[in-house]
Amino acid sequence: MPKVSGHHILVIDDSEVMLARIKKALLADGHTVTTTTQTVGNARHLSSCDLVIIDYHMPGIDGFAVQQQLRGAAAQLQRVPLFYLYTSDPSVVPQAKGFDGCFTNKGDEAALIQQVRAVFRLSQIRAMANRSRTASSPPAASDSTNPSAFPPAAESRSRVTIPPTRETTRRKA
Amino acid sequence: MYRQLTSRERDHLVSSKARAANMVSELFATSLAAPLDFGDAEAVDVELGNLRTNSEIIDASIWSSSSNLLARLRSDVAPDTAVSPGDAGTKVFDDRVEVTRTVFGRQGKPLGKAVVVFSLASENAAFTANRLRILWSTLAMVAVTALILILIARYQIVAPLAKVAEGTRRLERGEPNSRVDIRSNDEIGQLARAFNSMGAAIADREQRLQAARKSLRDLFDHMRQAIFAFGPNGRIVGEVSRQATRLFGHQQLEGMDVKELLYPAATEHDVDAQAFAEWIRAAFAVREEEWNDFVSLAPSEVLVPNGTDESIPLLLEFRPVAKRGKVNRVMLLATDVSEQRNLERQVQSREEDHARQMAAMRRLLAGGPQVFVSFVEGARQRITRCLEIIGPSVRDLPSAEIDELFRHVHTIKGEAKALDMRELETESAKLEEELDELRSNARGDGFATTGSVHLALLTNFARASQALDRGCEVFVAASPTGVAALDQMTVQRSDVLEVLSLVGDRNDALGQVTARLASRPLGESTANLLDLVPTWGEKEGKQARLQVEGREVRMPPNLARVLGGVFTHLIRNSIVHGIERPETRTAAGKLPGGVIRVAATETKDGPVVVVEDDGQGMDLAQITERAAAIGHDAAVGSIQELAFLPGLSTARRPGDLAGRGVGLYAVRAELASVGYVVEVSSQAGEYTKFVLRPKGAVVEDELQMRSGHA
Secondary structure, rough: OOOOOOEEEEEEEOHHHHHHHHHHHHHHHHOOOEEEEOOOOHHHHOOOOEEEEEEEEEEEEHHHHHHHHHHHHOOOOOOOOOEEEEEOOOOOOOOHHHHEEEEEOOOHHHHHHHHHHHHHHHHHHHHHHHHHHHHHHHOOOOHHHHHOOOOOOOOOOOOOOOOOHHHHHHHHO | HHHHHHHHHHHHHHHHHHHHHHHHHHHHHHHHHHHHHHHHHHHHHHHHHHHHOOOOOEEEEEOEEEEEEEHHEOOOHEEEEEEEOOOEEEEEEEOOEEEEEEEEEHHHHHEEEEEEEEEHHHHHHHHHHHHHHHHHHHHHHHHHHHHHHHHHHHHHEEEEEHHHHHHHHHOOOOOOOOOOOOOOHHHHHHHHHHHHHHHHHHHHHHHHHHHHHHOOOOOHHHHOEEEEEEEEEEEEEEEEHHHHHHHHOOOOOOOOOOOOOOOOOOOOOOHHHHHHHHHHHHHHHOOOHHHHHHHHOOOEEEEEEOOOEEEEEEEEEEEEEEEEEEEEEEEEEEEOHHHHHHHEEEEEHHHHHHHHHHHHHHHHHHOOHHHHHHHHHHHHHHHHHHHHHHHHOEEEEEEEHHHHHHHHHHHHHHHHHHOOOOOHHHHHHHHHHHHHHHHHHHHOOOOOOOHHHHHHHHHHHHHHHHHHHHHHHHHHHOOHHHHHHHOOOOOOOOHHHHHHHHHHOOHHHHHHHHHHOOEEEHHHHHHHHHHHHHHHHOOOOOEEEEEEEEOOOEEOHHHHHHHHHHHHHHHHHHHHHOOHHHHHHEEEEEOEEEEEEEEEEEEOOOOOOEEOOOOOOOOHHHHHHHHOOHHHOOOOOOOOHHHHHOOOOOOOOOOOOOOOHHHHHHHHHHHOOEEEEEEEEEEEEEEEEEEEEEOOOOOOOOHHHHHHHO
8 A cells, every 4th residue: 555645744853863763653654754953944844844843852952942943933834833842751841831742752653653643633633623613603702702612722723724644544545 | 967966865855854844744734723723722732742752843833814923832932033924835945944834724714824844954964974975976986987988998099009109119120020910990900900011011121121231241242342432521331341341450430531541641741642532522522424534533542551561452443322413422442452463563573583584694695605505514414413422212421422412512503693593593502501411410420311301402403403494494585596505515617617618519418517517596697686676666766676586597607697787677677667656556456566577497498587577568559659750660570579679768768777778679689699589578557578588499388377477
């Protein structure tokens, strides 16, 4: 079976070895992957990007700062990617610094694949919920006066619907 | 009623008294007629005195016709208190009866009136006594009546209703025989019959429901999946299969949160658990017809802790349970795929192990296969020698023989390690341990009996021999020349070629042996192409691999000399013109990767080689068109002939691999120089096949059959 193109994922990590392992796993799962050890100048990769995975501990700079830089650049784009932190540190609170979430169990590529799949599933579920809410509510009714069955997702701001994952497409087939 | 009874009783007493008073008064009035007629006052007093004997009479008076009181019974009271006479008659009062009678003289002349007052004291006393009796009697009668009525009511109404109520309670408790035995034809009987019918219907439905539940339960319990359902709050409801309680390690799953169950160790930031929680929330707002799309957003697999360090991989499947088109429960079927995953891991591990061994063998081959061949030969001789020493039965082994055994085994182990043959190395290590024990035993006496280790030694040497066989199989598989690799010896090629030139074209036995010595296995010509083909494919955006059959078939030295170039041309052509891109192949129902097959077989005239691919075939119309473009008339030869024309190429522009129009022309020329011809056949969309055969030889059916397109 030919691999159906998945999502475009940008991975930023200071370890080449780690990047190679992550890239191999993500490619095998059908994604297009861009990896870089650079902590600056990555805005050019964002235009077609669905997900940015950023390492927490990097020399001279942490993942939060990298994310802030890219978030500023991504604000100009029509399609804003998801930003996820990659760490094994349970004390990190990703949402506090503007991340959409975090991937845990760093070093376990199988776990990463499961988490990446979950992110895209979650994104689709929220997009669907938002569509459903919009369809069932008159335009004048605001969220605060007309609570939906689906609470608004944290990242439900101007994000385009992400196409189905390879997993989804395969199941449909 | 009581009033009526008492009033009647009193009336009866008073009436009797009044009748007696009338009679006495009548007699008294009659007895007064003579004394009054004669004016005999004394006689009157006597008559009054007679009345005194009657205790019932409390007063009496005699009046003249002019209503003057003539005499009175009671003299102790004032005369004016006497009852004055009225008309003759009887008057009844509460406490007395007054009877007035007219006293008639001779000729019926009224002489006066006599008034007699009778006391009703005794009647009143009797009446009072009777009234109390009547009261108690009435009360007793009322009580008895009430009791009888209660008993009747109990028998007729309450008891049947109680039976119905008891039947209802039995029905509530789910007792199967909750009939009510009432045979009357009244309303209660009708109610009981209706109840029994209803009870029977309920029992029947209950029975069918239980049977259905049991079937479902059996079905659940015999299924490999853990099955349960959960509601909009994410909590488990209803039936749970036995497998579910086993897998999740909870006897009571009902009411548990399904997210907690599937992601028990999830942290706040666990995106998998988060996605599942939101999926559950959305699942119950999805219409049934949208479910197929929506269910693809659910997790397909989770790892559930099993109480040890390991986790159970569960394959998840979600099914909607809908009511009136709306999902009100979701059924989860979770399959334990531990065994499957273990098997996959084992296969992967074996594949990796095999790949590692193959790589080791290839490295070995690159350095000269003779090393491995001599190792195999040496190891076999060592094993044979060891078995000779041990002997078929238990015996005493002198220290010298034990040392010899040890040396052989130690050498095999060291060489196996050097050649990366782990299985043989392991078996040798086991043998070393056993022999070490024997050596220790022999240290004092100079010998040791094989005794208990005899069988173990024989078994382990047999295993070592098998490990060596398997190592040879891997070596052969890795070798480009197949089994021919095991039949080699180191000779100088220049010597062989010199012998060949000395022998010349002799066709006798010496000539044949010399030609065989100089011949090269097909695998030598394809060895370097095995790795190149995938690389060439990638350059063209295609997936391709080379498959070689008959690697050991010997090629005459002159043919072997040109085969490398020939194969390069033909295989590059296949990659550029034949093999399609993965998406095209998939759309055509083929595997995404193309296969280029090189197969050789011996014939009486010499080896025949086939090079074919499973690509799109030759575009004959395009070849004809291009042939015309370079000035060749397609009508002159067959289309296959046109393919070999110099300068002909169907490529739009020359590439790294092909397209310059010299490939097939050069191939034919090269082969012709060594007495071989090349023929091409093709089927659009299926294959292109080149057959390389000695000039004049007929291609045998076997090769055609092996090509799969005969």
